[in-house]
Amino acid sequence: MSGHVFVVGADLRRLVCDDVLVPTDRSLRVTAGWRELLPPGLAVGEDADGLCLELGWRGSERVLEVPGGGSRRLWLVDTAGRDSDDTLPWLLDGAREALAAVARREVAEPVHGRARRLVALPALGTGWGGAAGRRGTLLQQLLPVLREAAEEHGFDVALVLRGPSDLAAAQRVRRGEPDNWSLPDHLRRLADALGERARRGQLAVFVGAGVSAAAGLPTWEQLLDELAVRSGLGEALGEGLARLPAQDAAALLARELGREQLEAFVGERFGPGPYALAHALIADLPVQEFVTTNYDPLVELAAADIGRDLSVLPFDDAEPGRPWLLKLHGDSAHPASVVLTRDEYLQFGDSRAALAGVLHSLLLTRHVLFVGTSMQDDDLIRIAHQVRSAIQAPGSPPRRRSGTVLTLREDPARARLWEQDVETVAMSPPGTPPAEAARLLEVLLDLIGCLSTPPTGYLLDPAYRGLLNDEECALAGALAHVEAGMPAEAGTSATAEVAALLRRLGSRRCAAGTEPVPADGATDTADDRPQEQRPG
Structure with a gap:
């Protein structure tokens, strides 16, 4: 069965995956950014070009598996040393050999x-x-090679990019080849609709525990099991724990452990760590408002890795124009804020009403995409009921539904229960393994991201000039004159506004903290990033 090629903005050092291709050269150097992924002792020195690895090529091969255990394997790929007309074919051959x-x-x-x-x-x-x-030309030729490998070998491939120009250009290439997503027609239509809402600024995203489960974090039930083991409950109490409602089970465990130990456990278990593919796909969406009941920081880490600095509410101040993430049930970085027990849920309805009001507002003014939640949370049920009561007069027909819930499997009863408030869309029919349904959800998020990415993020980036048609080339030329006339520092709000627009169109000259680059794009301002290593 064919695999899928994802295009995602992320940091390869933090993305959960099985294998990572690392660019190198014939001297087997890698840039220092890869240090934390390398086995201890493998880097035997460091110079201006990066880390020197204690390995050697056996012959003319271009791929070398990095020794060492662990679930994530590194593969060194020779991508340097060519500077001629056959550079791109040579690079593509290296990708084929590595895969x-x-x-x-x-x-x-x-x-x-x-x-x-x-x-x-x-x-x-x-x-x-x-x-x-020649990034544009590279992407046009690399993506088909990745698709061929995914089809031949049956695994999924994630092309991981960091720059907004890179992401926008890759998504443009993929939009020209619409047969890249193996999804049923109803999910393709849903992706079209949600992508359009995201482009228009009408979409908000709610992230549930199912998303973080793909990063190895526990679901609610698993968390209670882990707490029960730590608390050392006797056999009789342990058996009775499973029969209690979740919030009451949590209250008993909190009493047994003590609040201080409970907070320490949450801070440790849900602290910073690798994030899942779904976290990165969600963070890439052109959405300004995110809400989660998760305690972990994985959405904001994924966003930060592509230059999106989220305000985390209620701990940070919301700022005009800055995207934000509301932690509805608390944050592991602030363990005292965590909502876990029955008393804390009841308190949420009182002292935390302002936080619930934010989600009320989104359900009234945006279309909320719910990912990774079963919609069984008491707070969500209460909030949805309050919104319905506010917009629907007694005896009147239902008004527009305020959101879409993506579930892994069909649940007709629950879909009927929520049909007045949200549309429930299952990824797969009954009998589909949960892991395969979760993968289809990732593919759907990938398509939504592709369709919602603004098509102009590379317009002024000379490395992508080869992607432009005649009309776009003329427009880019006109904008280049404006770009050339921009002062080094914005003296007025009008200048700052134009500079911000040029940055969104791919201008490197107007990018904060960077110097102008040559027209041929030869200077790579991202050479120190792990995703765009100097050796490759």
């Missing part, structure tokens, strides 16, 4: 129970590999 080598490694079970292996790689060749100034 074939990865396929030969047997994997008993993908990480965290995922349905397919996930192989992640950067845009090979955009550092020292000679393709920095």
Whole structure:
């Protein structure tokens, strides 16, 4: 069965996956950004070009598996040393060779129970590999190679990018090839609708515990089990715990452990760590408002890795124009804020009414996409009921539904229960393994991201000039004159506004903290990023 190629903005050091392709050269150097992924002792030195690895090529091969255990394997790929007309074909051959080598490694079970292996790689060749100034052409030729490998080997591939120009250009290439998503027609239509809402600024996203489960974090039931083990409850109490409502079970465990130990456990268990593919796909969406009942910081970490600095409410101040994430049930960085027990849920309805009011507002003014939640949370039920009561007069027909819930499997009774408030869409029919349904959800999020990405983020980036048609080239030329006339520092609000627009169109000259780059794009301002290593 064919795999899928995802395009996602993320940091390869933090993305949960099974295999990572790391660019290198014939001297087996990598840039220092990869240090934390390397086994201890493998880097035997460091110079201006990066880390020196104690490995050696056996011959003319271009792929070398990094020794060492662990669930995530690194593969060094020689992507440097060519600077001629055959650079791109040579890079593509290296990608094919690397993916074939990865396929030969047997994997008993993908990480965290995922349905397919996930192989992640950067845009090979955009550092020292000679393709920095031809990123558009590289993407046009690399994506088909990745799709061929996914189809041949059956694993999923994530092309991981960091720059907004890179993401926008890759999504443009994919929009020109609409057969890249193996989804049923109703999910394609849903992606079209949600992508359009996101482009218009009408979409908000609610993130539930199911998303973080793909990063190895516990669901609510698993969390209670872990707390029960830590509390050392006797056999009789342990058996009775499962028969209690979840919030009451949590209250008993909190009493047994003590609030201080409970907060320490939450802070440790849900602290910063690797994030799942779904976190990155959600953070990439052009959405300004996010809400979660999760305690972990994985959405905001994924967003920060592509330059989106989220205000985390209620702990940060909301600022005009800055996207935000509301932690409805607290944050592991502030363990005292965590809502877990029955008393805390009741308190939520009183002292935390202002937080609930934010979700009220989104349900009234946006279309909320619910991902990773079963809609069984008492707070969500209460909030949905209050919104329905506010907008629907007694005896009147139902008004518009205020959201879409993405579920893994069909549940007709629950869909009927919520039909006045939200549309419930199942990823797969009954009998589909949960892991495969979760993978389809990732594919759907990938398509929504592709359709909602603004099509102009690379317009002024010279590395993507080859993607532009005649009309766009003329427009880019006119805007380049404006770009050239921009002062080094914005002296007025009008200048700042124009500079911000040019940045959104891919201008590097107007990017904060960067110097102008040559027209051929030869200077790669991202050389120090792990995704765009100097050696490749």
